[in-house]
Amino acid sequence: MWPFDRSPWPLRLERRAKPSMAMRMASSPLAAVAMVVTGFLTLSLLGTDPVAAFKVFFVEPLSSLYGLGELLLKATPLMLCALGLAPGYRANVWNIGAEGQFTIGAITGGGAALYWTPAMTHGALPLILLAGVLGGMAWAAIPAFLRSQFRTSEIFVSLMLVYIAQLLLSYLVHGPWRDPAGQNFPQSPPLPDNALLAPLFDGARVNVGFLIALALAALSWWFGHATAAGYRMRVSGLAPAAAAYAGISQRRNIWLAMLIGGGTAGLAGICEVAGPIGMLQPSISPGYGFAAIIVAFVGRLHPLGIVLASLLMSALYLGGESAQVELQLPSSVSGLFQGALLFFLLAAELLIHFRVRRT
Amino acid sequence: MTGVAEVPRLALHGISKRYASVIANQDIDLQVGTGEIHALLGENGAGKTTLMKIVYGVTQADEGSIEWEGSTVAIRSPAQARRLGIGMVFQHFALFETLTVAENIALALDERVSPSRLAARIEEVSQRYGLPIDPQRLMHGMSVGERQRVEIVRCLLQAPRLLILDEPTSVLTPQAVQALFRTLRRLAGEGLSILYISHKLDEIRELCDVATVLRNGRVTGTAIPRQESNASLARLMVGSELAQCRLQPREPGVTQLELINLSLATADPFGTSLRHINLRVRGGEIVGIAGVSGNGQKELQAAISGESLCAARGAVRLCGQQVGRLNPAARRMLGLRFVPEERLGRGAVPEMHLADNCVLTGAAVGLVRHGLIQHRAARAFARDTIAQFAVKCDGELAPADSLSGGNLQKFIVGREIRLAPKVMLVAQPTWGVDIGASLLIRQALIDLRDTGAAVLVISEELDELFAICDRLAVLAGGRLSAVVPAADLPLETVGVWMTGAFDHVAV
Numbered sequence: 001m002w003p004f005d006r007s008p009w010p011l012r013l014e015r016r017a018k019p020s021m022a023m024r025m026a027s028s029p030l031a032a033v034a035m036v037v038t039g040f041l042t043l044s045l046l047g048t049d050p051v052a053a054f055k056v057f058f059v060e061p062l063s064s065l066y067g068l069g070e071l072l073l074k075a076t077p078l079m080l081c082a083l084g085l086a087p088g089y090r091a092n093v094w095n096i097g098a099e100g101q102f103t104i105g106a107i108t109g110g111g112a113a114l115y116w117t118p119a120m121t122h123g124a125l126p127l128i129l130l131a132g133v134l135g136g137m138a139w140a141a142i143p144a145f146l147r148s149q150f151r152t153s154e155i156f157v158s159l160m161l162v163y164i165a166q167l168l169l170s171y172l173v174h175g176p177w178r179d180p181a182g183q184n185f186p187q188s189p190p191l192p193d194n195a196l197l198a199p200l201f202d203g204a205r206v207n208v209g210f211l212i213a214l215a216l217a218a219l220s221w222w223f224g225h226a227t228a229a230g231y232r233m234r235v236s237g238l239a240p241a242a243a244a245y246a247g248i249s250q251r252r253n254i255w256l257a258m259l260i261g262g263g264t265a266g267l268a269g270i271c272e273v274a275g276p277i278g279m280l281q282p283s284i285s286p287g288y289g290f291a292a293i294i295v296a297f298v299g300r301l302h303p304l305g306i307v308l309a310s311l312l313m314s315a316l317y318l319g320g321e322s323a324q325v326e327l328q329l330p331s332s333v334s335g336l337f338q339g340a341l342l343f344f345l346l347a348a349e350l351l352i353h354f355r356v357r358r359t
Numbered sequence: 360m361t362g363v364a365e366v367p368r369l370a371l372h373g374i375s376k377r378y379a380s381v382i383a384n385q386d387i388d389l390q391v392g393t394g395e396i397h398a399l400l401g402e403n404g405a406g407k408t409t410l411m412k413i414v415y416g417v418t419q420a421d422e423g424s425i426e427w428e429g430s431t432v433a434i435r436s437p438a439q440a441r442r443l444g445i446g447m448v449f450q451h452f453a454l455f456e457t458l459t460v461a462e463n464i465a466l467a468l469d470e471r472v473s474p475s476r477l478a479a480r481i482e483e484v485s486q487r488y489g490l491p492i493d494p495q496r497l498m499h500g501m502s503v504g505e506r507q508r509v510e511i512v513r514c515l516l517q518a519p520r521l522l523i524l525d526e527p528t529s530v531l532t533p534q535a536v537q538a539l540f541r542t543l544r545r546l547a548g549e550g551l552s553i554l555y556i557s558h559k560l561d562e563i564r565e566l567c568d569v570a571t572v573l574r575n576g577r578v579t580g581t582a583i584p585r586q587e588s589n590a591s592l593a594r595l596m597v598g599s600e601l602a603q604c605r606l607q608p609r610e611p612g613v614t615q616l617e618l619i620n621l622s623l624a625t626a627d628p629f630g631t632s633l634r635h636i637n638l639r640v641r642g643g644e645i646v647g648i649a650g651v652s653g654n655g656q657k658e659l660q661a662a663i664s665g666e667s668l669c670a671a672r673g674a675v676r677l678c679g680q681q682v683g684r685l686n687p688a689a690r691r692m693l694g695l696r697f698v699p700e701e702r703l704g705r706g707a708v709p710e711m712h713l714a715d716n717c718v719l720t721g722a723a724v725g726l727v728r729h730g731l732i733q734h735r736a737a738r739a740f741a742r743d744t745i746a747q748f749a750v751k752c753d754g755e756l757a758p759a760d761s762l763s764g765g766n767l768q769k770f771i772v773g774r775e776i777r778l779a780p781k782v783m784l785v786a787q788p789t790w791g792v793d794i795g796a797s798l799l800i801r802q803a804l805i806d807l808r809d810t811g812a813a814v815l816v817i818s819e820e821l822d823e824l825f826a827i828c829d830r831l832a833v834l835a836g837g838r839l840s841a842v843v844p845a846a847d848l849p850l851e852t853v854g855v856w857m858t859g860a861f862d863h864v865a866v
Contacts, residue, residue, distance in 0.1 A: 018761060226734075228727045231718060234711075241705040244666050245697070246719045247688025 013354040023352045028298055028305065031344035032312065038340045048327060056326050057319035067318070069204025073276060075314035076206070077102070077268035077285070079213040081292030082310060083220050084264025086301040088257030090224070091233035092240070095258055097143065097158025098265040099289025100165035101136035105266025107169055108135025110273045110280045113195035114177070114188060124194040129270055136266015137259050139165060144258035148251040154258070162289070170282050177280060188280035197275045209271035216264065217303040224303075229256060265289055286317070294342045313338065366429040367392050368552045369414065369445075369521055374423035376409055383409035384420070385576045391521065396543060396553045398563040398584060400596055401573035402793040404763065407556045408450075410573070411523050414554070415447045416440040428520075438469055446514030447523040452506050456499035456629055460492055464513045484515050488542050499629055503651050504535040511542070522546065523554045528562060529819065532651070533854035540566050558596070558794075560589040572596055597794050606805055606827060612642035615813035616663070616695075616782045617676040623662050623669060631655040631837040633662060638815075638832065638839060640782065645804060645814040646842060647828030649821055649853055652787075655837040656817050660786050663815070664697045665690040678781055692723055694781030698772050700790060700817075702764065706771040709760035713752065714741040716759050717774055724778055740777070748773035749799065765796040772800050776807055783807060786817045801827050821853060835859040 039057075043050040061067045081098040088095050095101075109132030116131075117124035143157035170186070179189040197207035224230040236243040236253050243250065272284055295313050299305030320334025367390040376384040384406045391397045401407045412418045414425065416434035424431050427443055434440050437447075454463050461478050472480070478494040485492050490508045498506070507527060514522055524543075528536045543566065547553055557563055563570055564584040572580045572595040580595045621636040633655050640646045650656065661667035662675065669675060669683035676682065677693050687697070699705045707716045714737045718726050726737045741755035750770045752762050759767060768788070775783065785804065789797035805827055808814050817834075818824050824831055825845055832842040833856035840861040855861070 018758070226731055228718075228722075228730050228732055231715070231732055235708055235719065238710050239704045239708045241701065242708045242719060245664070245687065245699055245705050247665065247686045247691065249686070 011356050011358060013350070014357045016353055016355055019352050020355075023348075024300075027348035027352060028300060028309070028345065030348045031298070031341060034344040034348075035337060035341045038344075039337055042336065043329075046329070048329065053323065053327060053329070057323050058315060060326075061318035061322050062315065065201075066203055069199075069201070069206045070318055071311065071314050072200075072210045073204070073206040073314075074317050075310040076210045076213050077272055077288040078292050078295050078313050079307060079310035080209070080216065080264045080268035080271070081261075081289050082295035082299060082306045083213070083216050083303060084261040085292060085296045086220065086299070086303070086306060087224065087230065087233055088261050089237075089296060090301055091237045091253045091257050093254050093257035094155045095140065095143070095158050095261040096155050096293065097140070097160075097162045097289070098261060098292050099285060099287065100158065100162035101139045101262040101265035102269040102272075102285050102289045103162070103165040103169050104139040105132035105136035105269030106273045106280065106284045107165075107172065107269075108132055108138075108266070109270025110188065110191065111177070113191045113274060114280075117195060118192045120194060125197070125274070128195050128274060129267060132266045132270025132273075133263045134266070136262040136264070136269065138262070139266070140258040140262025141255075144255050148254050154254070158258075169280065169284070173280050173282055179279075186282050190279045191274060195274055196278060197271065205276045207271065207275045209268075209275060212267070212271075214307070217307050221303040233257065265292075291317075291338060294338055298341060298345055312341075316341075367426070368395075368428055369554075370426040371410075371414070372424045372426065374410065374413060374420045374425075376406075376413060376418070376420050382576050384413070387423070387573070387576075387578055389571050389578070391552045391554060393552055394547050394550045395569060396547050396555055396567045398567035398570035399554060399556045399573065400558065400560075400563055400570050400592065402558055402596060403765070403791045404793065405573040405596075406576035407573055408525060409576075411447065411525060411554065411556060414440070415445060415523060441469055441517055441519070444518070444520035445523065446517055446519035446521070448507065448510045448514055448525065448527060450525040450527075450529065452510050454498050454506055454509065456497075458498055459494065460496055460498065460501075460509050461494035463498060463509060464494075464516065467513050468516065480516060481512060484512050488512075488515065488545060489538065490542060503653060504531050507531070507539075515546075519551065521552045521554065523556070525556045526558075527555075528557070528559065532857040533821070533850055534858075535854075536562070560592045560596075563592070564589070574598060593794065599795075606645075606829070607809075609643055609809065609829075611644040611829070612811060614639045614676075615642050615678055616640040616784075616815060618663070619674055619676065621662060621669065621674040623658060623667060625658050626667075627657075630658060633658050634837045636839045638842060640813040640815050642781070642811045642813050643808055644829040645808045645816060645827055647824035647831045647845070648815070648817045648834050648839070649824050649831060650819070650834040650857055652819055654835050656786065656834060658837070659834060660697075660699065660784065660817060663784050664695070664699075688722070691720060694779075696720070696775040696778050696780035696783050698768075698775050698783075698785040698788065700787040702767045702771055703760055707759040707767060710758055712741075712756045712758050713745070713762075713770060714738040714755045716770075717741045717744070720774065720778060740774075744770060744773040744777055747777070748803070765792040768792050769796050769800060772803060776803055780807065780812050783812055783814045784817075785814065788816060788818065789820065789823060797823075821850065825850075833857055833861065835861070 040050045043053045062071060081102060085095055085098055109128050112131035113128045117127055139161060142161060143154040146152040146157050147154045173188055174186045177188045179187055197209060200206050232248045233253050235246065236248055236250055268288065269284065273280060277284060291313055295306060295309045299309035316334050316337050320331060323329040323333055324331050369391045371387055371389040374384050374387040387410060399407050413420045416436045416439050425434060432443065461474060461481060464481060465477055481494040490512055492505060492508050492512060527539060531539065543553055555567055567584050570582050570584045571578055574596060582592065618636050618638040621633055623633040625632045631654055662669060665685055665687035672681040672683040674683045677690060677695055680693060682690050682693065703709045717737045717740045718732055721737065721740060726733050726740060738755050745752060745755060748769045751766045762770065772788065788800050804814055816824065816828065828845045830842050831845045831848055833840040833853060835857055836859045840856045
């Protein structure tokens, strides 16, 4: 209950008798609208014509088949990472290091493609994708082990491992895996043809990874709704004491959550390397693993919401790129939109449980 | 004092208070005279506490007026209430564990007093009213009764003319209750008016001059308690006649739950470690554990349910098996069912609906198969529980936190009973539950015992334990007394045992 009966403010918050279903549905769209309004004002202040800027930002990138393909392409890693993070977040397991698991998935999958499967005529791709998944899982297993054995914070450990993973990638492409024919550029040799994901349709770069992500969204819904493991994770997040009462092991939840999150992030990493990039290079992700945290929450940790939110976030990336090119706006504009979106979303969350009243 | 007696000390006229979805108080009139002990009687949720919060300035009424010693006042804050001369002792004490008595009192006073003068005043007040406390003692390690004395002394230091006590006896031993009553009578004799909130009929008949009875936020009657019977007061409070539980003597079966020399250190710095506890509960009997919460009740529940594991496997035996190192789910598979004292957040997940809340403990009856939740079976199970235990709710898909405390407790007790327990552990079965639901829950436990289950009830309510238990023990300071037939145990003995003095008792 709100502790103060009288406040100096003309408005006050009052706890709702029950959470508002309408606000629960409306909070994400409301946050998106607030973000657009903020963006409108910010662009005006920067001296850019906001209407033209919005056209460049949101309309032009999506007005061609190629643009739509790019939208799905960039949505794929976001969707994969966010789908893997959501079950953990529902169970109070805070994996912040999807970016690192993504990078390791790219390394293990890319390494398999370069040094293990080149001679194979069939079945190379599934093995490469599997190698990426296992790499991400192994990286996520480190914070899982430390948390369940020594109660370290998985937030810090997974986050710090991001930087280690990036340095490991940098070492490999500058050192042992550098392309001898690459004129000293820090990059690996290009992946052999049997290791590349084919585009879904001509004139676009989006590949089968997008379909895998959609299938995983359906699987994730089924996992949360129908399986006992998903139920146990939900209970642990909603009411830890009830989980202890029911004999639910939080250790099991931690392992499951970290492995799921690490696996999908690793898959996202190898899908980038075996897809649009085609080789290992010092930077593989423009921050997909971190943006996926926002995607997971904008999608309210629900698979369908995550699919939609990853498309929205992908549009922000594309818009940011085209705004840079056409309007010479700084690249941080898309970061600003992302930040504003998360900020307004958290603010709108409050209205699910509270209402604003006049004092 | 003549002259003043004409004007009531406190008079409430037409007080109403609404919260978002409930009417807490509706058109309430109440008058308290000088030196009068006035009972405010009602079930949980009847609106007693809200009304007292209005009088003490914690919250304000939407309608109505308050008259204090003849003049209309608006009480905007507790500080203002204290300045007027109103003191309140809350049900849950706001005391800092790591501070001394005097420091705690100094924090709560509106004026600044030097420590030495304050200590002297505390000793003076505590001696004068028979409330022995040492101002220099640290709070933690003090019993609940002692803490209550601190709160009362704190109020008395401000020389109030009206003292409000909210359910003051719920945590006291029978002897401590008598001591409190002596103090209150003495205070009333000096002209202090007392508003005494309670739902315990015997106490009100013994102590109070006048009783105002509330039901659903309205006044349903005023009475002179001494001239009423428990039945007639209960009728005013509940609105209908009360049935009685009946415990037929029965030959118990084999031992189903056994604690053998169970010792368990607590993880909570202010918790109580369990020491050398021995207990046997046989099929077909109800064993009760009396005692004030905080004496190891929480730790004992956790040790039996499996939320705390014991070092020794053999310290807890369930249906003949050593289970000291098994987790709650494994113990449940052996036939243990458990109703915890916290309903929301422990016995049930607040945001989940009732059918999903059945899955929490229903794995043993097929609500989970091959790792998949059986939604249809869970819904049917929840529906049947709701029907069998008369749970008031919007069906099996209502979220657990939409139910009232009493109805949720009926649902949780019902859920566990319908899971066919061999051993049933129930903590505080009727805490905060209205009389009607209490009777239903008690009868359900007796019926369960009659089917041959072993039932262990941990409760603070002695009336309840004496009504439903075959045998009784007392848990005090982490130690358990001998377990004796309830019929052979005088109430006074229970009171002595609740202070921990049961070492030289022959079993």
